[in-house]
Amino acid sequence: MLRQIIKRGSSSVVLSSRIARAVPSRAALFHSSSTQYSASKTVKLTAESYPNVKRDERYATLEQSDIDYFKSILPENALIQDQDDLLFYNEDWMRKYRGQSKLTLKPKTTEQVSQILKYANERNLAVVPQGGNTGLVGGSVPVFDEIVLSLANMNKIRSLDTTSGIFKADSGVVLEVADQHLAENGYIFPLDLGAKGSCHIGGTVATNAGGLRLLRYGSLHGSVLGLEVVLANGKIVSSIDALRKDNTGYDLKQLFIGSEGTLGVITGLSILCPPRPKNFNVAFLGVESYEAVMKTFVKAKSELGEILSAFEFMDESCQELAKKHLKTAYPLEEQHPFYILIETSGSNGEHDLEKLEAFLESAFENEVIQDGVIAQDETQLKGLWNWREQIPEACQINGGVYKYDVSLPLSDLYGLVDAARERLTQAGLLGDTEDFPVIDAVGYGHVGDGNLHLNVAVRRYEKSVEKALEPFVYEWVSSKKGSISAEHGLGFQKKNYIGYTKSQPEIEMMKQLKQLYDPNAILNPYKYI
Amino acid sequence: MSTKLNILVPVKRVIDFALKPRINKAGTGIEKTGVKFSINPFCDIAVEEAVRIKEAHKSLVNKIHVVSIGPTKAQDVLRQSLAKGADSSTHIDSGEQEVEPLNVAKILKQVAEKNESNLIILGKQSIDDDSNNTGQMLAGLLNWPQATNAAKVEIKDDEVYVTREIDGGEETVKSKLPLIITTDLRLNEPRFASLPNMMKAKKKPLEKLKLKDFDVDLSARLEVLKVEEPAAREAGIKVGSVDELVAKLKDLKAI
Numbered sequence: 198m199l200r201q202i203i204k205r206g207s208s209s210v211v212l213s214s215r216i217a218r219a220v221p222s223r224a225a226l227f228h229s230s231s232t233q234y235s236a237s238k239t240v241k242l243t244a245e246s247y248p249n250v251k252r253d254e255r256y257a258t259l260e261q262s263d264i265d266y267f268k269s270i271l272p273e274n275a276l277i278q279d280q281d282d283l284l285f286y287n288e289d290w291m292r293k294y295r296g297q298s299k300l301t302l303k304p305k306t307t308e309q310v311s312q313i314l315k316y317a318n319e320r321n322l323a324v325v326p327q328g329g330n331t332g333l334v335g336g337s338v339p340v341f342d343e344i345v346l347s348l349a350n351m352n353k354i355r356s357l358d359t360t361s362g363i364f365k366a367d368s369g370v371v372l373e374v375a376d377q378h379l380a381e382n383g384y385i386f387p388l389d390l391g392a393k394g395s396c397h398i399g400g401t402v403a404t405n406a407g408g409l410r411l412l413r414y415g416s417l418h419g420s421v422l423g424l425e426v427v428l429a430n431g432k433i434v435s436s437i438d439a440l441r442k443d444n445t446g447y448d449l450k451q452l453f454i455g456s457e458g459t460l461g462v463i464t465g466l467s468i469l470c471p472p473r474p475k476n477f478n479v480a481f482l483g484v485e486s487y488e489a490v491m492k493t494f495v496k497a498k499s500e501l502g503e504i505l506s507a508f509e510f511m512d513e514s515c516q517e518l519a520k521k522h523l524k525t526a527y528p529l530e531e532q533h534p535f536y537i538l539i540e541t542s543g544s545n546g547e548h549d550l551e552k553l554e555a556f557l558e559s560a561f562e563n564e565v566i567q568d569g570v571i572a573q574d575e576t577q578l579k580g581l582w583n584w585r586e587q588i589p590e591a592c593q594i595n596g597g598v599y600k601y602d603v604s605l606p607l608s609d610l611y612g613l614v615d616a617a618r619e620r621l622t623q624a625g626l627l628g629d630t631e632d633f634p635v636i637d638a639v640g641y642g643h644v645g646d647g648n649l650h651l652n653v654a655v656r657r658y659e660k661s662v663e664k665a666l667e668p669f670v671y672e673w674v675s676s677k678k679g680s681i682s683a684e685h686g687l688g689f690q691k692k693n694y695i696g697y698t699k700s701q702p703e704i705e706m707m708k709q710l711k712q713l714y715d716p717n718a719i720l721n722p723y724k725y726i
Numbered sequence: 727m728s729t730k731l732n733i734l735v736p737v738k739r740v741i742d743f744a745l746k747p748r749i750n751k752a753g754t755g756i757e758k759t760g761v762k763f764s765i766n767p768f769c770d771i772a773v774e775e776a777v778r779i780k781e782a783h784k785s786l787v788n789k790i791h792v793v794s795i796g797p798t799k800a801q802d803v804l805r806q807s808l809a810k811g812a813d814s815s816t817h818i819d820s821g822e823q824e825v826e827p828l829n830v831a832k833i834l835k836q837v838a839e840k841n842e843s844n845l846i847i848l849g850k851q852s853i854d855d856d857s858n859n860t861g862q863m864l865a866g867l868l869n870w871p872q873a874t875n876a877a878k879v880e881i882k883d884d885e886v887y888v889t890r891e892i893d894g895g896e897e898t899v900k901s902k903l904p905l906i907i908t909t910d911l912r913l914n915e916p917r918f919a920s921l922p923n924m925m926k927a928k929k930k931p932l933e934k935l936k937l938k939d940f941d942v943d944l945s946a947r948l949e950v951l952k953v954e955e956p957a958a959r960e961a962g963i964k965v966g967s968v969d970e971l972v973a974k975l976k977d978l979k980a981i
Contacts, residue, residue, distance in 0.1 A: 475760060482921075528918045546762060554924075561921055569921035573806050574764030575744030577918060 240288050240295040241658070243340050243689070250723060252341040256323045259299055259342065263320065267302060270312045275350065277301040286345040289338045290331050290392075291593055291600070293658060294689060296339030298325070303350045307425060307433060307464040313346060314462065314719075315431025323722050326458035328400025329371065331392035333600050336404065336457050336688025340723040348399055351464060354378055362470040363422060365437060368399020368463045385473040387414035391586040399463045405455030407684030409585075412645035413506040413542070414471060417454055424450040425465035429715035437467045452710065457686050458721040460714050474506070476546025478553050481581045482560075482569035483533030487611040490535050492565050494607075494644050497539060500556045504549050507540035508645045512614065515588050515639035518654060522591035528570045528581060537566075537644075538585050588641055592654040595636055599653040599666055603674045604683035610649050613673055614640035617651055617666065624665045634659040648683040671697040689724045729884075729903060730788040733776045734843035736834055737769035737792055737807055739800045740854040749953050756854070756953070765803040768849025771909045774916040775879055776847050777811035783881060789813040791841050795820050795830060801932065808927035809919035816933040823937065825944065827859035832942045834860070835867045843904070845886070850875050850908040861908035872906040873899050876913055 244250070267276055277283055278300055287296045304310045317324050323343040330337050339345060348369035355365040362384050366375060372393040376386040388401055390408040400406075402424070405417055414420065423439035436450050453461055484490055490510045497505055513534050520527060529536075543549045553571065560566045572578035592598040605613065618638040621627040627635040636654040651670065655662060671681045675697040682691055682698070695704060707726050711718070741747050741756065742764040748757045765773075773792065780787040792807040793816040794800040804815040816837060825833070838846060851858035865872035873888035877896070880887045886905055889898045891912065919927075937944060965971045975981045 476762065481918075526915055526917070530920065557921055558925055561925070566921075570918035571921070571924070573919065575742045575762065576767075579744070 240292045243294045243296060243335070243338075246294075246658075250340065253323075253718075253722060255321060255718070256343075256722070257321045259322065259344070263316075263322065264300070266316055267300075267313065271302060271304060271309060275303045275305070275309075277303070283345075286327060286330070286347060287338060289335050291333065291598060293597060294335040294338050294340075296325075296345075297342050298339040298345050299342060301327075301345040301347055303347045305350045307351075307427065310346070310351075310427045310462055310464050311431045311433050313431075314427055314429060317344065317719055318430050318717055321717055321719065323719050325721050326403070326462045328369065328397035328403065329392065329395040331390075331396040331400070332404060332688060333602070333685045334682070334688030334690040336686055336721070336724055337400070340689060343722065346462060348397060348462075348464070351399075355465065357382055357384070357470075359383070361441070362472065363441075363467060364470050365465065365467045366398060367465055368402070369397050370399075372396050372398055372401060379470055380473055383473050384470040387420045387468070387471055388417065391589055398468075399466060402454055402466055402468075403456065403458050403463050404686045405684070407643070407646065407648065409507050409509070409643070411643065412508060417468075418451060420469050421450060421454055421466060422469050423467040424453055424463055426450075426453050426461040426463050428461045429717065429720050433464075434461070435465070437465050439467065441469060455686065457688060457725050459711060459725045460720065462720070474542030475544050476549055477506075477540060477542045477578060478546065478550050479541075479572045479578045479581045480539045480553060480557060480569055481528050481572075481584065482537040482539070482557070482566045483529050483531070484535045484537060484566050485533060487535060489565055490537060490611075490644060491607055493537055493560060496560055496565060497556065500559075501539070501541055501552060504541040504543040504552065505539070505645075506542040507538065508643070509538040509585050509641065510644050511536045511538070511585060511588065511641040512611070512639055514637045515592065515641050515652065516584065518591040518637070518639065519584055519588055522594055523583065523587055525580070528577075528584065529568050531568060533567055536584075538581060540582075585641070588639075588650075589652070592639065592652040595654060596656040597658050598655065599662065600685065601651040601653075601666075601670050601681075602683050602685040603649055603651065603670070603679050603681055604647045605649055605674060605677050605679035607644070607647055609677045609679070610642070610644070610647065611640055612677075613649060613670065614638060614651055616673055617653065617670060620665055620669060621653070621662070624661070626659075626662055626665060631656065634662050646683070668694065668697070674698075687725050692724050692726065695726055729844060731779070731783075731786055731845050731903075732788050732841060732843045733779070733790045734834075734838050734841055734846045735769070735772050735776050735790060735792045735807065735812065736830075736837075736846070736848045736860070737773060737794050737803050738766045738849070738852045738854075739763050739794065739796045739803045740766045740852055743767050743853050749955060753953055754950065763799065765806060766849055766852040766854075768851060768853070768909055768911070769803075770849075770916040771911065771913050772847045772849050772907075773807045773810055773812060774914045775876075775907075775909060777917075778914060779879070779881065780811060786881070791815065791843065793818065793834070793837050795825055795833060795937075797821060804932060805924070805927050806919050808930045808932075809923040810917060811923075812930075814931040814933070816935060818935045818937060818940070820937050823944070824946070825937070826946060826948055827857045828863055828947065829942055829944050830860050831863035831867055833937075833940050834864050836940055836942075838864075838868065845903060846870075846906045847879075848906070848908055850910055861906055865906045868904070868906070870904045870906050871901045872908070873901060874908045875910040876907050877910050878913065879907060 286301045287298055324346050325339045325343045326346045327337045328348055351367040351369035353367045357364045359382050375398050388408045389410045423436035425435040425437045427433050541549045541553050572581050621635050634655050638653045640651055642649040671694045674681050680698045681694050742762045750757045776790045790812040791814050792804055792812045794804050795818045801817050848861050875890045876888045877891045878889035885900045887900045889896050
């Protein structure tokens with residue numbers, strides 16, 4: 198008889214990684230959506246692109262004595278002054294904005310953040326809080342010479358209560374790291390984004406990010422239980438130990454969720470995490486019209502109900518861009534005007550799959566959908582998600598992208614893409630050759646939340662394109678009673694357009710709050726409102 | 727090629743390769759409850775290759791038959807294979823019993839004879855026990871030629887050319903039928919099973935048999951003594967200078 202000791206080192210674990218390495222096309226499917234720079238050209242300074250925006254002379258300029266002070270409270274390597282190193286903090290992910298900051302500070306503790314802000318406030322030094330720098334509206338990079346306050350070194354997970362699912366962590370923890378920690382304990386972070394490998398959880402709260410699973414778990418306004426915040430004057434205000442139910446006083450944390458670093462700097466957060474579904478299934482469908490997308494959505498809601506965790510739609514044009522970018526085999530054989538990605542998640546995978554299959558078969562027989570596939574394993578599941586998650590990169594890889602993230606009534610959702618494409622074509626800006634700045638206007642988004650991403654992929658940033666799109670897009674959205682920013686926020690790009698969505702009394706109240714908590718306006722200037 | 731091809735593709739259901747397997751509490755095997763199972767990636771490649779041969783040589787292929795030995799759930803991987811283009815299938819229900827490579831090969835021999843197969847394409851190994859035995863043993867039992875670790879398969883006239891990746895290059899072997907081919911990763915990239923084909927697959931034949939339908943002695947020849955995690959890697963240390971580094975390496979007799 199042959200006796201054999203089987204060690205796991207020689208078994209499937211190792212093989213799995215071998216497979217991923219051995220097959221380039223599959224390996225390509227796994228690369229995370231971290232920031233990607235095309236190092237071809239330098240980004241124009243924001244100050245040059247927008248000459249109308251002037252540096253506010255209220256702010257002091259950085260002096261050697263300031264540097265000396267920061268050196269006295271922070272370790273040497275927490276100060277970044279080298280021009281090349283600063284580029285990472287000065288430029289945004291889309292390579293559309295570039296600030297001229299001479300200093301980035303990377304504190305490790307809440308006390309250090311407090312000391313920095315107290316000093317900056319007394320000296321009138323403007324400060325830009327920055328997380329993973331994956332924002333899409335130029336909100337996390339300086340416009341002029343503001344000091345960048347990077348939270349990247351505040352990256353400690355503080356605690357997870359495995360009974361209640363309450364998770365506490367520093368704001369600079371990367372979303373994917375937080376989610377992996379939660380996964381090991383059977384929980385899930387109630388938010389998922391394409392940029393999960395780079396973005397910070399604090400940044401997602403500061404910008405009230407929406408993401409792919411809002412349909413299932415709701416917005417951060419519901420799941421964040423408490424925040425630890427440093428105000429502009431250095432005062433630390435913390436509600437991080439709050440429990441799920443607390444009906445005493447104003448709910449102050451809500452002020453900071455989505456405030457984009459204009460009222461205070463979030464240094465820690467407590468968030469209620471739901472149990473992690475044990476099984477995920479993903480289907481990828483082709484349909485013939487936007488009406489069919491809506492029909493499929495209604496049907497999915499009624500037939501998949503409690504297990505439906507994502508319903509994403511994509512138009513043909515954005516998938517064509519993704520095909521050029523990803524270069525792997527496309528899941529569906531024929532082309533369709535619209536594609537849908539459906540994810541279900543639940544506690545019983547077989548039961549879920551049965552439901553999903555029954556739903557798809559009936560949708561197919563009733564000719565609501567034209568074609569579709571279901572992921573047969575985890576590799577295919579990740580592969581299918583990739584066709585949705587890689588769209589942002591695919592749109593910007595050829596030069597740049599104008600991004601509009603709007604919410605609209607479902608019936609009007611796709612109308613905006615048609616309108617934008619028509620306007621750009623008529624203006625002679627959109628075409629197949631290098632002569633035209635615009636490659637295409639494409640649409641995708643979270644149907645479940647009435648959220649459309651209109652992306653205008655360009656070969657180069659040109660004022661004429663921006664003029665054709667703005668305020669046209671905002672006016673169009675406003676006329677349908679939509680929001681000009683569903684989840685990306687206002688930042689620098691949309692500062693002047695808040696009036697299309699918010700009323701004058703609302704804006705006034707916001708300005709009063711800003712005046713009250715940051716009277717010197719040192720936090721994230723030139724942006725938001 | 728004058729003879730028509732009757733292709734047989736044996737497939738296995740294993741723990742999904744993207745998941746990290748966990749060792750059971752008793753340390754006797756891998757934890758299987760509540761874990762996602764999928765088709766063995768090498769088997770998926772074998773099915774894909776069979777379908778590609780059929781698509782490229784329509785008149786040449788009589789049929790593609792897939793077979794799986796495993797629990798009832800193994801029918802899922804058969805249905806997926808049918809949806810991708812196989813014509814018929816056999817499920818041999820083994821319940822929870824582990825069937826060793828030699829016995830798998832003996833069963834497959836009988837399946838091949840019954841289906842009058844003359845080309846068998848199978849994964850070079852399954853990722854659960856990494857034996858890499860079945861194809862070779864089956865070739866021995868049938869006394870057929872074998873071309874293992876295929877990275878490319880071409881049919882020219884009445885011969886099959888198989889390219890294999892070997893140290894320092896490629897090796898191409900050729901053979902007449904009958905033939906056994908085991909698949910390597912680079913052979914192809916498996917397709918997705920489309921919804922219409924999934925529905926059609928439900929109408930394709932699925933023969934259901936049991937282990938006792940085969941005249942094979944299933945008693946185990948191998949005994950698993952222990953399954954254990956690889957030892958955790960020890961933390962490294964930081965050295966202050968090159969001299970210190972060299973000294974440390976010398977201490978460890980690394981240089």
